[in-house]
Amino acid sequence: MLLSPTAMHIPDGFLSVVVSVLFWLFSLLAIAFSIKRVKQNLGEKEVPLMGVLAAAIFAGQMLNFTVIGGTSGHLLGAALATILVGPWAAILVMTAVVATQALLFQDGGLIVLGANLFNMAVVGVAVSYAVYRLIYQLFKGREVGIFIAGFIAAWSSIFIASLLVALQLALSGTFSADLAIPAMGGIHALIGIGEGLITIGALAVLFASRPDLLNISPAQAGNNRPILIAGILIALLLAVLSPLASSDPDGLEWVAEEYGFLQTAQEPLYQIIPDYVFPGVENEIVATILAGILGTLIVFGIAWGIAYARRAKATS
Amino acid sequence: MSIDPFRPARHSGSKPIHNLDARLKFIIALGFILTTSLAPQGAWAVYILLFSLAFSIALLSDVGIRHIYARAALALPFILAAFPLLFTVTGVPIFSFSIGSLSLTASWQGLERFISISFKSWISVQIAVLLATTTRLPDLLFAMRNLAIPQLIVAIIGLMWRYIFLMVEEANRLLRARLSRSGVTTQNSKKYGGSLTWRAKVAGNMAGNLLIRSLERSDRVYSAMLARGYDGEIRRFKNPPLTLQDWLILIGSIAVLVILLTLGLLLNS
Numbered sequence: 356m357l358l359s360p361t362a363m364h365i366p367d368g369f370l371s372v373v374v375s376v377l378f379w380l381f382s383l384l385a386i387a388f389s390i391k392r393v394k395q396n397l398g399e400k401e402v403p404l405m406g407v408l409a410a411a412i413f414a415g416q417m418l419n420f421t422v423i424g425g426t427s428g429h430l431l432g433a434a435l436a437t438i439l440v441g442p443w444a445a446i447l448v449m450t451a452v453v454a455t456q457a458l459l460f461q462d463g464g465l466i467v468l469g470a471n472l473f474n475m476a477v478v479g480v481a482v483s484y485a486v487y488r489l490i491y492q493l494f495k496g497r498e499v500g501i502f503i504a505g506f507i508a509a510w511s512s513i514f515i516a517s518l519l520v521a522l523q524l525a526l527s528g529t530f531s532a533d534l535a536i537p538a539m540g541g542i543h544a545l546i547g548i549g550e551g552l553i554t555i556g557a558l559a560v561l562f563a564s565r566p567d568l569l570n571i572s573p574a575q576a577g578n579n580r581p582i583l584i585a586g587i588l589i590a591l592l593l594a595v596l597s598p599l600a601s602s603d604p605d606g607l608e609w610v611a612e613e614y615g616f617l618q619t620a621q622e623p624l625y626q627i628i629p630d631y632v633f634p635g636v637e638n639e640i641v642a643t644i645l646a647g648i649l650g651t652l653i654v655f656g657i658a659w660g661i662a663y664a665r666r667a668k669a670t671s
Numbered sequence: 672m673s674i675d676p677f678r679p680a681r682h683s684g685s686k687p688i689h690n691l692d693a694r695l696k697f698i699i700a701l702g703f704i705l706t707t708s709l710a711p712q713g714a715w716a717v718y719i720l721l722f723s724l725a726f727s728i729a730l731l732s733d734v735g736i737r738h739i740y741a742r743a744a745l746a747l748p749f750i751l752a753a754f755p756l757l758f759t760v761t762g763v764p765i766f767s768f769s770i771g772s773l774s775l776t777a778s779w780q781g782l783e784r785f786i787s788i789s790f791k792s793w794i795s796v797q798i799a800v801l802l803a804t805t806t807r808l809p810d811l812l813f814a815m816r817n818l819a820i821p822q823l824i825v826a827i828i829g830l831m832w833r834y835i836f837l838m839v840e841e842a843n844r845l846l847r848a849r850l851s852r853s854g855v856t857t858q859n860s861k862k863y864g865g866s867l868t869w870r871a872k873v874a875g876n877m878a879g880n881l882l883i884r885s886l887e888r889s890d891r892v893y894s895a896m897l898a899r900g901y902d903g904e905i906r907r908f909k910n911p912p913l914t915l916q917d918w919l920i921l922i923g924s925i926a927v928l929v930i931l932l933t934l935g936l937l938l939n940s
Contacts, residue, residue: 364749365749366749366792366795366796367704367707367708367791367792367795367796367799368707368708368788368789368791368792368793368794368795369749369753369788369792370708371708372705372708372709375708386821386824387821390821390823390824393823394823399893399897399901399902400889400890400893402823402826402827402830403830403889403892403893403896404886404889404893405827405830406826406827406828406829406830406831406833406834406889406892407830407831407834407838407885407886407888407889407892408882408885408886408889409827409828409830409831410830410831410832410833410834410835410837410838410885411834411838411881411882411884411885411886413831413835413838413839414835414838414839414841414842414881415838415842415878415881415882417839417842417843417846418842418845418846418874418877418878418881419874420870420871420873420874421864421870430874430875430878432878435878435882439882439886447823447824447827448827450824450827451824451827451828451831452831454824454828455808455828455831455832455835457799458799458802458803458808458811459803459808460803461742461743461745461796461799461800461803464704464792464795464796464799465700465701465704465795465799466701466704466705466708466795529753529756529788530753530755530756530759531755531756531759534755534759549871552868552871552872552875553871553872553874553875553878554875555872555875556871556872556873556874556875556876556877556878556879557875557876557878557879557882558875558879559872559875559876559879560875560876560878560879560880560883561879561882561883564883565883565886568883568886642716642934642938643715643716643719645716646715646716646717646719646720647716647719649720649723650719650720650722650723650724651723653720653723653724653727654723654726654727654730656727657727657730657731658730661730661731661733
């Protein structure tokens with residue numbers, strides 16, 4: 356639902372198959388690359404660390420607070436995970452969280468899982484990391500920098516990811532761009548403030564009791580350069596592209612048509628057997644009625660079979 | 672219930688869907704949702720058949736129809752996001768009205784697309800619910816490992832699954848503690864609950880608390896793993912081979928899905 360913080364998790368059926376497959380590819384590439392990086396300096400300790408942290412982020416999303424009336428804000432956690440374990444491990448942690456939400460709790464679909472992973476685990480973390488690093492550096496190591504950078508990183512991770520959700524919906528034709536982008540972006544600009552405030556609160560506790568966890572060691576900086584650049588590029592691209600697409604919704608369709616991927620990918624599939632009339636079923640309405648009858652028969656058959664099997668078992 | 676994420680297990684008893692190999696269920700569920708996504712807009716015949724298949728599997732699974740549909744309904748609110756399609760798709764108008772300067776026209780094409788998307792989404796959620804309720808996560812992880820999903824991700828999800836209930840309990844305790852120290856008044860004139868910033872900060876402190884506890888727990892988990900001989904290597908069981916019956920079910924299901932998809936494409940051409 357648009358007004359709910361869970362608008363980030365796209366269900367199945369809302370993205371076209373082409374867009375889903377495309378974002379699966381992006382996610383797989385990013386996750387494979389993160390696995391490679393994490394394995395390079397994988398201490399034995401990191402596997403339990405990432406597993407337990409993923410469980411904590413999952414549970415942390417239950418911690419909500421009342422905003423106004425019946426609405427409440429809650430944590431998504433990409434920024435906190437990034438600050439705590441660094442970007443590469445954070446991508447894997449968030450991948451575990453988002454995948455589990457889809458597999459077990461139907462929070463987000465399975466075919467569109469690639470897109471959800473890309474939005475929340477890859478872009479959420481990359482943008483958080485880039486923003487956090489850049490803003491933290493501005494403060495030259497002063498403590499207040501942790502909190503300000505944390506707030507802005509959390510806000511941007513939500514906001515940029517929501518723009519991407521809107522773009523994906525618009526590319527799939529589920530939503531028109533002139534409506535989707537301002538609606539998603541506007542609502543998530545507000546939700547992002549909640550995320551930012553929670554992140555500050557969490558960082559305050561971490562800073563007071565375990566300041567050692569918040570160190571970004573300069574030794575890792577070189578290793579993290581690809582994700583820094585990717586984060587900046589994604590944030591800039593979406594921040595520039597979204598207003599363009601939204602002020603000129605035909606522009607997005609034009610892009611889709613220009614590259615032809617929507618057409619080339621879908622039309623041949625739908626026209627494997629052109630102008631062929633299904634034998635005996637010339638009319639779609641007749642086909643629908645037949646399907647209704649057949650479907651009822653299938654369900655009835657299964658139900659009858661189960662009832663019969665139960666009775667047979669009961670009497671034996 | 673055993674929650675050992677590394678032990679492949681089948682359920683005993685006579686629940687046919689529960690007993691299916693998790694690999695089969697995973698592939699068939701994905702195939703089903705993919706077919707539903709690919710089915711062209713307005714192919715009602717195919718939607719009805721897909722729905723009756725989903726309903727039949729729900730009956731067969733013996734989980735309880737009410738349970739499955741209650742859970743499937745939880746994912747429905749997103750459908751509201753597709754509602755504007757009614758007005759944004761141009762076509763034969765149904766009705767139009769205006770709010771202030773804004774004039775909205777609903778079209779039949781928009782209605783068709785809205786209902787198609789909602790129906791497809793609903794069928795997909797049913798299948799996902801069925802997969803989740805009839806398959807334990809450890810089995811699902813075992814299936815995923817066989818389908819070339821990276822070992823490291825599977826290990827993280829396995830450990831996450833092991834600690835998720837502890838962490839959820841921990842979060843519930845934090846929420847209960849906040850509730851018990853929060854005052855509420857029914858008098859409308861009196862303000863309570865502090866400012867929005869303050870409330871967000873309290874929730875943030877709880878989140879920080881949870882994260883520290885989880886990090887310290889992961890230290891103890893690591894020590895416990897070391898004590899049991901963990902050497903940084905993630906070991907796995909050999910995959911049990913698929914039986915002839917498994918293969919027949921797999922091929923049969925995929926054939927049915929392909930037929931349904933072809934039917935949808937035929938009706939739409």
